[in-house]
Structure formats: structure tokens, C-alpha cells
Amino acid sequence: MPTHAKVRAFLENFAKRRIPITYRELAKALQILPPRSIHQVTETLERLMEEDAAADRPFIAALAISKARGGLPAPGFFDCARRLGRFAGDPDGQDAWSFHAAELNAVFARWCEQPVQQSVDDHLQQPGH
Secondary structure, three states: OOOHHHHHHHHHHHHHOOOOEEHHHHHHHOOOOOOOHHHHHHHHHHHHHHHHHHOOOOOHHHHEEOHHHOOOOOHHHHHHHHHOOOOOOOOOOHHHHHHHHHHHHHHHHHHOOOHHHHHHHHHHHOOOO
């Protein structure tokens, strides 16, 4: 099983490119083998959520999504977020979609390399514009 730090580093690379990843793709990329490979992935993601909550960071685990849920994380993501005091809604309803979108945006804002925004800011600060 890869270390939590290795999983975090892997996810940070996805965050920089603004790309979510399915649980199955994550398990395969990290060479987490069956049986229970998805369960092993979700346990690691919950550990990362605990670390993020303690450090007041967005949940990098929001990058991991379930193909079966149409792009939402599995219910365990929302259960863990509830335990950590960050989510209070319905894990299967609009609350889940809104919460997940906000977390993803926060993850992208924290870890994404933003050359486009930087160049816009530079342009606006140039004299004569």
C-alpha cells in the first residue's frame, strides 16, 4: 500500500492540471491490487481528509470520484466530511453536488498552477492599460 504522502503527491499533480480521477483509476495508478482495492483507496482518502481538516485545507480527496455516481465521490466522502464537521447535507442530493463543487474549486485554487490568471493580472497592472 502506498504511503499517504505518496497518494497526496499523486493527487496534487492531478489538482495542478484540474483533473479528477475515478477510484478505480487511482487504485490502478498507485498499483493497489485486489482484493478490496477500492476500499484501500477510500481508507487512504479518508486519512487525507483528516489531515486536510486538521490543517484547514480543502479536501484533496474531492478529486477522487465515482463513475457510478456520475462524477460525485462515493457516499463515504460525505460521511467523512460530516464527521470532520464540514458537511451537513444529504450525501445523495443537491447538497452533495454543491459541496463537492465547492471543494473541487477550493482544491484547484490551492494547488492549480494558474498561468492564465497570472498573465491577466500582469496585463492589468501594466502602465497604460
